[in-house]
Amino acid sequence: MRSYILFLFGLLITVEVGAQQVQLKGLFGDSALLEIDGRQRILKSGDKSPEGVTLLEATTSHARINVAGREQKLTLDAPIAASYTKxxxxxxxxxxDSLGHYSIDAWVNGMRVPMMVDTGATSISINYPTARRLGLNLNSARKIPISTANGVTSAYLINLSSVTIGGIKLHNVAATVHSDDFPRVVLLGNSFLSRVDMEQQNGVLVLRARH
Structure with a gap:
């Protein structure tokens, strides 16, 4: 069998539970290289480290772990630092980024979607090609008028089953689907942001789950 090896040095994803820190360092087929409290561990799917971290699943694109009863998906290409407070x-x-924008990889209904934080958007705003890729059903969606830079147009109002960002997962999140390729990047609006605690710390935007 061909062995798929994806390896990336450096910190991309960090999960902290109390004083425990877990970093994804690499993926090797059904195994993952994790750094747990400074110690490197290679775990196969189903293995539990001496520190109590269980590798639930490893693929060529992500690792899914369980830490202190909480499940977390880690990827090699998502520049997100996810943690748990005390x-x-x-x-x-x-x-x-250099333009002052906050970009993030979210998971919508289990599929990865790049997003940009937009506190001025009422809801998550999705272009039509992305909606098709996600398999969103617009047949029964309600049409609503919306104002854009090009004037008034219409969009579909739907509910997303789940939206996950780092360790934060929300269900039944309102979204609007435009009938064209606007916006170019999916906008993370207030239908998600209003349901989390948000603050800025020295240029870093911090999102915290409320439950």
Whole structure:
């Protein structure tokens, strides 16, 4: 069998539970290289490390772990730092790009979707090609008028079954689907942001789960 090896040095994803820190370092078929509290562990799917971290699944694109009873998906290409506060609440920290935008890889109905934080958007805003890729059913969706830079147009109002960012997962999140390729990048609006605690710390945007 051909062995698929994906390896990436450096910190891409961090999960902290209390004082415990877990970093994804590499993926090797059904195994993952994790750094747990500074110690490197190679685990196969189903293995549990001496520190209590269980590798639930490893693929060529992600690892799914269980830490202190909480499940977390880690990927090699998502520049998100996800952690848990001492109170057990999931936390995501985002750094701004050169234009001051906060970009993030979210998971919508289990599929990865790049998004950009937009506090001025009422809901998550999705272009039509992305909606098709996600398999969203618009047949029974309600049409609503929306205002854009090009004038008033219409969009479909739907509910997304789940939206996951780092360790934060929300269900039944409102979204609007445009009938064209606008916006170019999916906008993470207030239908998600209003349901989490949000603050800025020295240029870093911090999102915290409320439950």
């Amino acid at each position: 109170a057990g609440k999931a936390e995501v920290r985002l750094s701004a």
